[in-house]
Amino acid sequence: MTEEQLIAGCIQQRPNAQRSLYERYSPIMMAVCRRYLKRNEDAEDALVEGFCKVFKHLGQYNHQGSFEGWIRRIIVNECLMALRKKHALKNAYEIQEHFDLRTDENLSAKLAAQDILKLLDQLPNGYRTVFNLYVVEGYKHREIAELLGISINTSKSQLILAKKRMQELLTAQAQQEARGTARASVSNSQ
């Protein structure tokens, strides 16, 4: 079934089409929810709410831009609403100091899809939200500031702090791996 047929079927409230659409996009959107929300249960709640809105407002989709992008925007909004409900975005603040944000190329090259969630889970809500919106969703700082009700400088600060924390985490992870390989080589030589 093509995307157009799926959309038409869902507008006509056909259960088969709704199920097919859900099965096609739910793994991608669950991963989106999981990037914003630490707990699987919270991510699933946002997914359910988001898909209910998708099916309800599908008639408003004007076929401009990708359909996946349209669903993604709804899902991201649901995640932000869930974070606002928990007052998780209240502690975002501006920073005055400057950090060296150069990243070791070897570190970023080793970054795997599985590491993404591990890294994000270790960040505070403010950092990870701004980081996701800026880096993955491609929002500008002005748009993020409007979405989250914070200043543009706070948005920039959160991004810098998120990246700094990630650098630290990746460096620590690389050091651990280096120690592990060194131990393994020593035991092999003995």
Place this chain on the structure above:
Amino acid sequence: MENKDQFFEQFRQQAEQLRQSPRPEAWQRIEQRMQPKRSQLRSVRSRLGVSPRVFSMAASLALLIGLSTILFWLGKTDSASPGPLAAAQTVTEWEELPSLESTADTPREVVQIAVRYPRPKVAQPIVEGRPDQRLVARNATTPRRVPTDSDSTQQRKEGRMSR
């Protein structure tokens, strides 16, 4: 700056590849939220492959046939055989009660009492009168004088005197 963008780009590419299947309960929750009755009806329609108009026409025709069948059955049972409740109440055994006057075995006193108290007459419906009419006793041989207001006060006085 270039290095920073590279990290972000790497992160974005990896994040785009990320997939996580939700639990099966998530779809059940969505189904429950989307008006279960309507969706069930639509699933029946889609299974049958019938358009909504034809489906509603068929449903109303089935309803009409069902109602007429029930009405026909009810009419038939009233005229012919009794229903289960009526059958339960049907007389299965008759007991003959002897008449007081006719039997010879009846004690005399009982017969006398029965004769003393004849059957009561069947009450007749009251005939509606007019507002200007007066109440008069029917069986009286001489017409009674209907007391006026002055007479009634006089009688009351006399009554007091006699007492």
